[in-house]
Amino acid sequence: MAEASRSEKYEGPYAAQQERYHRLFGGARAKARDFSEAMGNPETIAENLIRAKETVPGGWAHALPLKRGETLRIVNTHGTAGVSLLFYNDRDRSERFNAGDTVKIQWNARLSRGRVLFSDMGRVLASITDDTYGRNDALTGGSSKMTNGARYGNPSLRNTRDNFILLAAKNGLDKRDVPPCLTLFAPVGVDGEGRFRWEGEGPQPGSRVDLRAELDLLVFVSNAPHPLAPGDYAPKDIDLLVWKSPPPAPDDFCRTATEEAIRGFENNARYLAALGEE
Secondary structure, eight states, X not given: OHHHHHHTXXXXXXXXXXXXXXXXXXXXXXXXXXXXXXXXXXXXXXXXXXXXXXXXXXXXXXXXXXXXXXXXXXXXXXXXXXXXXXXEETTOTTSBBOHHHHHHHHXXXXXXXXXXXXXXXXXXXXXXXXXXXXXXXXXXXXXXXXHHHHHHSOTTSOOHHHHHHHHHHHXXXXXXXXXXXXXXXXXXXXXXXXXXXXXXXXXXTTEEEEEEESSOEEEEEEOOOOTTOOSOSOOOOEEEEEEEOOOOOTTOHHHHSSHHHHHHHHHHHHHHXXXXXX
C-alpha cells in the first residue's frame, strides 16, 4: 500500500515508468540483506599475506594486475579528495567496468561496503569488502583537462582522463577503451535540480577501501582529485596494498546481499567453468 500511495503523486507522460521503477526498486530493497551485516576486513594485514605494496604520488597513476581472490587495498593516506579506478578482465580486456550497469543493476548510486562492481558482460569484476569512508562516486567521472581548467584555471595539471589514456596505451589499449570510472572517497550527491554536488567534508587521512578481485583483473588507479572536489589542486600520496584474502564463504556477504549480485556471480561461475576453472 505504501508503494501504491507514493505512485499516486506521479503525473504526466512518465508517470507509469516512475511507478514501475519504484515498484521494482521497493521489491529489490525488500529482498536485500541488511548492509550493516557487512563486517569488513582487519585494519592490519599480516605481512605473509601481502604480495605487493606501491605508493602513487599525487597527480600520478599506476596499473597493476590483480589475481582472482586477491584484494587491493587503497589507503587514502593524506585524505586526498578522490582516487579514480578502472577495471578490465585481464583475460579479455574488451570486458571492463561498467559504471552505469553497476549503479542500475544494484539500484544504488552510493557504492560502499557490501556492493559489487559489474562488467559490461553482466559479470562481477570485484567486490567492495571494506570501506571505512562510505562515499564513492560512479556517476560524475574523473577529472580532465576541461574540468581542471574550469576549476583551477590550469588545464595542464595532471588529470584522470589523461592518466587513464596513458595507462591504456602502455597496456595495449587506447582512449576508446577508457570508459567512465569509479572514484573512491568522493561524497557526491544530486541537488533538487538534478545537478551533481560535493556534499560535506571529504575523506579523513587513512580512509581505506578494499576491493576483492572476482576475476583476474587489470586495474588502473589515478591519484587525481575528483572534478567537484573543493579547495586547491593538492593531491597527496596514496598507498596500494595487494594481499591474499581468504576464500569467500558460502554466505559471503557481497555474493549474497542482493538477487542482482547472486545472478552476477552465477555468470562468473559459467564463465570460469568454460575456462576449466571452478
